[in-house]
Amino acid sequence: MGNFGFLIVPLIVLVAIIAMSLRVLREYERGVVFFLGRFQRVKGPGLIIVIPVIQQMVKVDLRIITLDVPSQDVISQDNVTVRVNAVLYFRVVDPERAVIQVENYYAATSQLAQTTLRSVLGKHDLDEMLSERDKLNNDIQGILDQQTDAWGIKVTNVEIKHVDLDESMIRAIARQAEAERERRAKIIHAEGELQAAEKLVQAADMMKDSPAALQLRYLQTMADMSTNGKTSSVFFPLPIELTNAFQEFTGHFTQKRPDA
Structure with a gap:
């Protein structure tokens, strides 16, 4: 031992x-x-x-990392101040470059995402921020993915979560939406009047070519008025032929009056 x-x-x-x-x-x-x-x-x-x-x-x-981008004050192209926040999804695809090329890839990606969010949204107006989020998400993702490629980082997705407006801007957007609805209502009403006028012209042309159609319409109007329980109406039928004879006599008298 x-x-x-x-x-x-x-x-x-x-x-x-x-x-x-x-x-x-x-x-x-x-x-x-x-x-x-x-x-x-x-x-x-x-x-x-x-x-x-x-x-x-x-x-x-190497797993996908979820990065919450803090709210950023952004001035849009039409000079509207908004607060925007987003969420970023990325992962490490090259561990060697992620360790050697950048000191802290998580902090570097976070700071780059904040500055890119402000710069990209600042090139668009407020309406595009509210209605074209998919396009803005793709633009931000493309810029981040290109700049972080040297760090061995792959940005898989970017989503804008909230676009916060102040009270005055919310009221202005509400007034704009109300004016837009009124404009559409007036256009629809005008189109309805135009279609109704066109149908009336077509009906007048048909009645002009067919006197029997005018007689039927006359009888239908009398029937509608007689079935109305709120009024009492008495009708004295007048033949259409008598009306036509009166019109011909009046026209013949008018033509001969200047010679007299």
């Missing part, structure tokens, strides 16, 4: 070093390993060995 006593301490140190060197990375984790300060390789997932002191490892999560 005394012969092996001097081996106990080195053996304990060796076991401790091996225990400290063993690391377990989950399926969604990667380890960026540096050897004496220089990049060596990306390891994981599973069981890996990192030698203490000589090697250092930075763990990187």
Whole structure:
């Protein structure tokens, strides 16, 4: 036993070093390993060995990260001040660049998202912010994805959540919407009057070509008035032929009067 006593301490140190060197990375984790300060390789997932002191490892999560972009004061192209917030979804696709090219990729992406949100929305007016959110989301996502590509970051989606307006602007938009509804109502009413006038002209042309149609319409009007319980009406039928004869006599008398 005394012969092996001097081996106990080195053996304990060796076991401790091996225990400290063993690391377990989950399926969604990667380890960026540096050897004496220089990049060596990306390891994981599973069981890996990192030698203490000589090697250092930075763990990187590859899952999609949800980033809440704080409310930003934006002045639109038509000089309207609004407060806009959004949510950003991104993930790390290159752990090496995410660790080496940027100090803190989470904070850098957050600051870039805030400035991009203000700059993109400032190029549009208020109506576009309220009605074309899908287009604005795509524009912001494209700019962020292009700028974060050098950091090994992939922006998967951007969604504008709220566009907050002050009370005066809300009242102005309400008045504008009311005026628009009144304009549409007047146009619809005018179109209805135009269609009604066209139908009346067509009916007059048909009655002119067919005297029997005028007689039938005359009888229908008498029937409608007689069935109305609120009024009492007495009708004296007058033949259409007598009316036509009177019109012909009047026209003949008018034509001969200048010669007299």
